[in-house]
Structures are given as structure tokens and as C-alpha cells.
Amino acid sequence: MIVGELKPIDELLKMIDGYNTILIAGCRGCVTVCNTGGEKEVSILASALRMAGRKEGKPVMIDEITLERQCDHYFVSSLRDLFEKKTYDAVVSLACSIGPQYIAEEFDNIIVLPGLNTVFMGGPVEQGIWAEYCSACGECQIHNFGGMCPVTRCAKGLLNGPCGGSFNGKCEIDNTTDCVWELIYKRLKKLGQLDLLSELVRPKDWSKSLSGGPRKMIREDLML
């Protein structure tokens, strides 16, 4: 899933300063699952902003809505009915950054504010803790690495083995982060695939990643 993190309340207050009528839009996709941008979080944020506004003598009118998915023009366009009935100074989207961009694309006269920081693609590793697993490099090779991604989970993205900086199985950047190369090694050993580690992995083709520019996937079989 895409993991998001609510922006600090001070940053949000600064962002909405001067706007009197606001719509907070949540998303029932990834950000609901990671407890940052679903219906519940929309409601909590709305209350917090209303209270803060009252406290500072700048009351703000806030409506709440949660869409099925903000990364889908079909659902985003459903906001049109609402916008026809009521005028909002700004929309705070609690989706990953795809959501506010879709809203901006759909409605050229509406100011859109990101309520979240989109932090990574990953998942929960224990209650209350999420970790990054994928960086969408565009060419998945994890089968060569015991099913783990060194591009993302090695701090240096090394493809030919570990650096010399890990200690007690942890990464040199932070002693709470596993050295993924230690994990890859242990798993390949268990699977009887250690010979994979001896392969010289050639320089990666980064043109398939964001380095090659914003990407598009074209499926002619699905095109109208």
C-alpha cells in the first residue's frame, strides 16, 4: 500500500490560514488502511481544525467527505455535485499525493491542499509501525535477492552485496533498521541459493525508474 503520514497540525493551520470554508476529503484506499486518511481521520482532523480556529478567533466552516478512491477520476468527479451546491475556499485532501493532484486536474477552479505527506510504498511490520518495501524502480529483480529488495531496503541500494558499515545485523544509518543484505544472505543460504550472491549484477537501468522522467503505462488492450 501507499503509506501516508498526517502533516503536523501547525503546518496545516498555516496552509488553511485565510480560508473560511473548507472541505476535508478522505480516501477509502491505502490511507484508510494505514490509519491516516480515512473517514475517521477526516473527522478527527476536522474537529481539531475547527477547535483551533475558534481558539484563535478565526472560526472556519469545515465539511467532511470520504471518497472511495481519490486516484480514480470516476470517484473524484463525484465531488462536482457538491461543488455545484456549495463554494469552498479550499479542499484539504487526506489521500496520498495522487488524490489532491487528481482533484486539481478535475477542478481547475478549486484550491487543493495536501493534508498528508506521502511517505512510501510498504506495509505494517508490527502494530503501529510501517516500513518501506518498494521504490517502484520499474524493473523488479527481487527473485535474485531471496525475495527482498536491496534497491529500497539497502540504504545505499547496493546490488552486489553489503557495504562494510553494518553492525549487529543493522544498517550504518540507523541501528533500528535491518541490514537487508544480512537478511538476503540468511534467506538465500536457507534456500540453498547462495550461488546467486556470486553473480555480478550489472549497473541498473535507471531509465525505467523516475530517473527516466515521469512514467506512463500503456495497455492497448484496455484502450477505447
Next chain:
Amino acid sequence: MKSQTNLQTILGRGHFAVTCEVTPPLGANLDSISLIASELLGNVDAVNVNDNPSANVRMSSWAICKILLDSGIEPVMQMTTRDRNRIALQSDLLGASALDIKNVVCMTGDHPVKGDHPQAKKVFDLDSIQWIEAVKRIRDEGRLINGNKVEGIPGFFIGCVANPFVESQELHIIKLKKKVRAGAEFIQTQPVFDTKRFGIWLNMAKDHGITEKCYIIPGIIAIKSIGMAQYMSNNLPGIIIPDFVIDRLNGVPKDKQREEGIKICIDQIKELGDMKEVKGIHIMAPGPKANTAEIIERAGLLPRPQISKQSVE
């Protein structure tokens, strides 16, 4: 027929090589480099120049390499893949060759979050092995990573680094073998404090055929004080200082710790020099007042062999 570097010839002829390390200055003042150069001239075979060590900004490695060269000292240019992509690395390598900088150590480098610009974008387009292979390809085939031909094939003596004190030895030996396969001709190691543990690693390297293809040059550092030992243990990734070294330093009064550090260092050089597969020593204490020349002299490593400039392969 390509001319060999001084370091390459010394190792090739079976002499025990002596290299050391300097850190480029922070700023445009070259006084510290002049001081080090005059201290080291004639006392070492080659001098490594760090590439933004610990991910802290310093003057570029190639500039200091050129300055050393002009002072009569052969440089070893360290190149990390942390800050430059394959375009910049290959370009700088060709530039270095034009300046007659021919010893290159290819490494990945410490992560930027450990340095003085933790907000910097990391690069790591290549890893150390891919970079070693690229340098070898330029030298041996005259071709860039993309296969394009370069004009005038430069000669390089290619080195890499290794940490003998890691936990999963097997994993790291597999990687080291790949470095050698990719083209590394000499290995300078992280500082050795525990020579016995280093010996175990060296045997493992020998069993894997690394020592017959590659010169092993262990690193050492003279510790000047208990404070320095603690700082290194706590702040430098991959460095472990064993208790018996700390105990030796603690066993002397504070004003004698510097001298004790040098003595430990000299003892270590002798112990390492007795190991058949050790082909030289890399004295890593960078900066002025590092006592490098004193250590070299007291360890009986002078005079250094003189190689005529016309030496060819």
C-alpha cells in the same frame, strides 16, 4: 605496454608497500596539505586522498591528488559512488588520467545521512563492484559502460576496500571475490586493531583465492588517546576497537597515550608484516600531526624503494 604506477611496481616487485591517507582541506587553504606532503615525501610509496570522507564536504579528491603529484608524491584517488552517477564518475576518471592520476580506489562511500549535509540526495547509481568493473573496462577495452569507444586508453591501477571485521564473513568474502573478479588489483582494509582476527580473515581470503589475485594491504591507525578511540568506535561505521587496545592505552598516564598508540601501531605493523599474504601497510591517520612519518621510520620501513620513472610493464 602501459606504464605502471609507483605503487604497482613496488607491489609487483615484491617490496612491502607503504601507503597512507590524507583528507583534503575544508576550504581553499592548502597549508595542511603542504605540511603533510613535506612530511611524507620519500617516506611513503603512495598517498590515498579521501573522497568527501564520512560524507562531509571537502576539497575534491582529484585536486589534492594533482597537488600531491606536483609535490613529488604519487596519489591514490579514492572515488565513491555516493555523490556521482556513472556519467560524472567516468568523466572524472578520464580527467584524472589526463592529470596523470593513475591509482584509483573504488568504493561505495558512507551514507549521506551520516555526513554534514544529511539532506543531500543520495546517488549510488553504481555500487563499488560495478564501478571497479567500469574502470577496468575503460582501461582494458577502451570502452565506457554504455560500450562507446574512448580515444586514448588510460592506464589505471585499480584498488578496492574491505572490512575484515564484519559479522557475516562468508557474505562479505563472496562480495570481495566479486570485487576481484570485477578487476580490483589491490585491497586496502579498514583499520586493523585485532591482528589475530585479521589473520583469520586473511586465511579465509586465501582459501577463496583472493590473495593470489590481489595485493592485500591492511590499514592501521595510531590511536592518540582514549577519547579518540571512543570517538572512532562510536562514530565510524565498521570500526571496532578491541578491549586489549583500550587496556594498553589505559595502562599508561594520559600524557604517554600518544606514545603508547604509536607503539601499538608499530607492534601491529610487525605482526601484520609477518603474515605472508600481507603485501604492504596502509597508515590511515589522516591530517597533520598524525605521526605517520615517525611510525614508518620506527617500524623500520625506511628507506622506501626508488623506482625509476621509466619503468614499464
